[in-house]
Amino acid sequence: xxxxxxxxxxxxxxxxxxxxxxxxxxxxxxxxxxxxxxxxxxxxxxxxxxxxxxxxxxxxxxxxxxxxxxxxxxxxxxxxxxxxxxxxxxxxxxxxxx
Amino acid sequence: xxxxxxxxxxxxxxxxxxxxxxxxxxxxxxxxxxxxxxxxxxxxxxxxxxxxxxxxxxxxxxxxxxxxxxxxxxxxxxxxxxxxxxxxxxxxxxxxxxxxxxxxxxxxxxxxxxxxxxxxxxxxxxxxxxxxxxxxxxxxxxxxxxxxxxxxxxxxxxxxxxxxxxxxxxxxxxxxxxxxxxxxxxxxxxxxxxxxxxxxxxxxxxxxxxxxxxxxxxxxxxxxxxxxxxxxxxxxxxxxxxxxxxxxxxxxxxxxxxxxxxxxxxxxxxxxxxxxxxxxxxxxxxxxxxxxxxxxxxxxxxxxxxxxxxxxxxxxxxxxxxxxxxxxxxxxxxxxxxxxxxxxxxxxxxxxxxxxxxxxxxxxxxxxxxxxxxxxxxxxxxxxxxxxxxxxxxxxxxxxxxxxxxxxxxxxxxxxxxxxxxxxxxxxxxxxxxxxxxxxxxxxxxxxxxxxxxxxxxxxxxxxxxxxxxxxxxxxxxxxxxxxxxxxxxxxxxxxxxxxxxxxxxxxxxxxxxxxxxxxxxxxx
Numbered sequence: 179x180x181x182x183x184x185x186x187x188x189x190x191x192x193x194x195x196x197x198x199x200x201x202x203x204x205x206x207x208x209x210x211x212x213x214x215x216x217x218x219x220x221x222x223x224x225x226x227x228x229x230x231x232x233x234x235x236x237x238x239x240x241x242x243x244x245x246x247x248x249x250x251x252x253x254x255x256x257x258x259x260x261x262x263x264x265x266x267x268x269x270x271x272x273x274x275x276x
Numbered sequence: 277x278x279x280x281x282x283x284x285x286x287x288x289x290x291x292x293x294x295x296x297x298x299x300x301x302x303x304x305x306x307x308x309x310x311x312x313x314x315x316x317x318x319x320x321x322x323x324x325x326x327x328x329x330x331x332x333x334x335x336x337x338x339x340x341x342x343x344x345x346x347x348x349x350x351x352x353x354x355x356x357x358x359x360x361x362x363x364x365x366x367x368x369x370x371x372x373x374x375x376x377x378x379x380x381x382x383x384x385x386x387x388x389x390x391x392x393x394x395x396x397x398x399x400x401x402x403x404x405x406x407x408x409x410x411x412x413x414x415x416x417x418x419x420x421x422x423x424x425x426x427x428x429x430x431x432x433x434x435x436x437x438x439x440x441x442x443x444x445x446x447x448x449x450x451x452x453x454x455x456x457x458x459x460x461x462x463x464x465x466x467x468x469x470x471x472x473x474x475x476x477x478x479x480x481x482x483x484x485x486x487x488x489x490x491x492x493x494x495x496x497x498x499x500x501x502x503x504x505x506x507x508x509x510x511x512x513x514x515x516x517x518x519x520x521x522x523x524x525x526x527x528x529x530x531x532x533x534x535x536x537x538x539x540x541x542x543x544x545x546x547x548x549x550x551x552x553x554x555x556x557x558x559x560x561x562x563x564x565x566x567x568x569x570x571x572x573x574x575x576x577x578x579x580x581x582x583x584x585x586x587x588x589x590x591x592x593x594x595x596x597x598x599x600x601x602x603x604x605x606x607x608x609x610x611x612x613x614x615x616x617x618x619x620x621x622x623x624x625x626x627x628x629x630x631x632x633x634x635x636x637x638x639x640x641x642x643x644x645x646x647x648x649x650x651x652x653x654x655x656x657x658x659x660x661x662x663x664x665x666x667x668x669x670x671x672x673x674x675x676x677x678x679x680x681x682x683x684x685x686x687x688x689x690x691x692x693x694x695x696x697x698x699x700x701x702x703x704x705x706x707x708x709x710x711x712x713x714x715x716x717x718x719x720x721x722x723x724x725x726x727x728x729x730x731x732x733x734x735x736x737x738x739x740x741x742x743x744x745x746x747x748x749x750x751x752x753x754x755x756x757x758x759x760x761x762x763x764x765x766x767x768x769x770x771x772x773x774x775x776x777x778x779x780x781x782x783x784x785x786x787x788x789x790x791x792x793x794x795x796x797x798x799x800x801x
Contacts (some may be wrong), residue, residue: 182657190657197637197642212711216713220601225670232495233481233495234481235525240462257388266620271633272632
């Protein structure tokens with residue numbers, strides 16, 4: 179089964195948007211590979227003809243009526259904002275330059 | 277008098293309340309006082325809200341007075357939890373209150389609304405004392421992964437209470453509250469219930485709405501009760517169950533009234549076992565399990581047989597694949613759920629880096645603890661391009677096989693399965709922290725039940741080396757009333773057992789200023 183190199187660990191950390199220290203990356207490389215070794219066991223099973231189970235209760239397409247209903251007040255929604263400007267969240271700029 | 281109130285079961289408190297012998301305020305004040313006085317050595321709580329709890333208690337007393345004016349029928353119509361204190365795991369939203377999920381990334385976050393179960397508890401007249409400690413984002417089996425320091429086990433302060441709902445379990449075992457709420461994604465209610473010697477149930481997936489609960493793995497998470505006996509746990513489950521349109525996975529299945537009608541007589545309860553059929557899955561007696569745990573489970577099975585139940589050894593052949601399956605599916609779902617912690621709308625936030633990406637990396641890198649990072653990494657990897665089929669899809673297919681194992685036994689006529697809850701008794705702090713796979717194995721007997729979406733309850737069945745052992749009963753979907761009935765029957769059949777009289781030996785040391793706190797113990801290691 180696949181094993182992760184240090185470069186793989188750094189790539190996954192980037193995908194997950196986790197800023198990790200060199201120590202954390204080193205420790206995770208060993209730990210993740212140890213956990214991946216456990217996954218190898220699944221290869222023993224022939225699952226070619228087995229359908230996947232993503233959820234266990236047979237409920238599908240649960241929809242509610244499309245009617246307007248009260249939602250949280252803007253003040254409540256914004257109360258936890260790390261940075262706000264009036265009734266808006268201040269978000270980091272995603273386009274370069276000021 | 278006040279201290280004595282905390283020693284009662286919830287249904288005994290309710291009886292005194294209705295008889296006019298005490299008030300919800302007295303009951304609530306007694307528990308608040310005990311929680312404050314004894315939590316130094318235990319650290320079961322992250323928030324205790326005296327003011328709100330006492331106000332809710334006064335409202336419950338006023339509600340009872342109004343009901344009395346309406347006659348006996350109005351009093352009888354009150355929920356059994358009316359006026360009774362409850363603790364909530366710190367991932368349940370209570371409007372205006374802190375809700376950390378055991379994580380620095382949510383430190384200081386205050387919930388802008390009530391969870392569905394918070395509304396249901398208020399509607400039942402229950403009194404919310406505060407919020408309990410937990411492994412960060414419910415990821416862990418020992419409560420050692422809380423960002424706010426571990427919780428101890430009142431049976432031995434050197435040992436863990438289990439997890440992730442460790443604070444909820446320890447607080448009930450230490451008589452700080454008669455009832456508490458936990459969540460169970462791979463065993464996080466049943467395993468700490470077992471390790472703390474109390475009752476804990478994970479209901480069928482879909483039984484309780486997850487609206488307002490901090491999400492870990494959305495196809496596995498379920499909310500459930502802790503209590504010191506089966507009747508109390510069952511009444512608490514009754515209060516929080518039922519369809520809620522804000523959680524589209526909460527099922528339109530009626531809540532059985534039987535949950536509040538369990539027999540008070542031990543003999544009557546035990547007589548239910550006659551003619552019932554139980555299976556004992558041989559794969560749940562895993563290699564390396566504590567021999568004392570196995571002995572207690574075998575004795576419990578013998579007690580069920582002696583009371584008239586038929587018990588057969590059965591097989592759940594895919595049990596051994598449960599761990600790998602779970603540690604793909606749960607981290608995959610977690611990696612998606614935890615993507616929301618970006619430091620923009622709420623929670624811990626680091627700004628001022630060279631670009632938005634630097635801010636995200638810094639926020640998430642400094643806000644999440646090691647176990648959460650590990651799971652996000654695992655899940656992100658399992659879902660990443662080129663590995664989705666090999667890991668995630670493969671795991672979902674094996675999940676089908678695990679579910680079929682259970683379905684076949686219930687289709688064959690077994691009323692329930694009987695197994696150990698955990699292969700171990702409470703372990704020492706630090707014992708499993710260095711090796712994540714060892715920690716994960718302590719849920720080997722519980723996580724297949726989550727994979728299959730089934731209900732399971734852990735009940736005390738004796739001691740091994742002076743520490744509690746949990747017996748797990750597993751039933752088909754929506755069989756909570758039957759499982760509670762079976763659990764109550766076992767309680768009735770073993771009511772005279774000497775181990776039932778044993779109290780957690782370290783209760784007397786909880787308030788001792790000479791005893792190190794769990795956080796001091798962790799720092800000293």
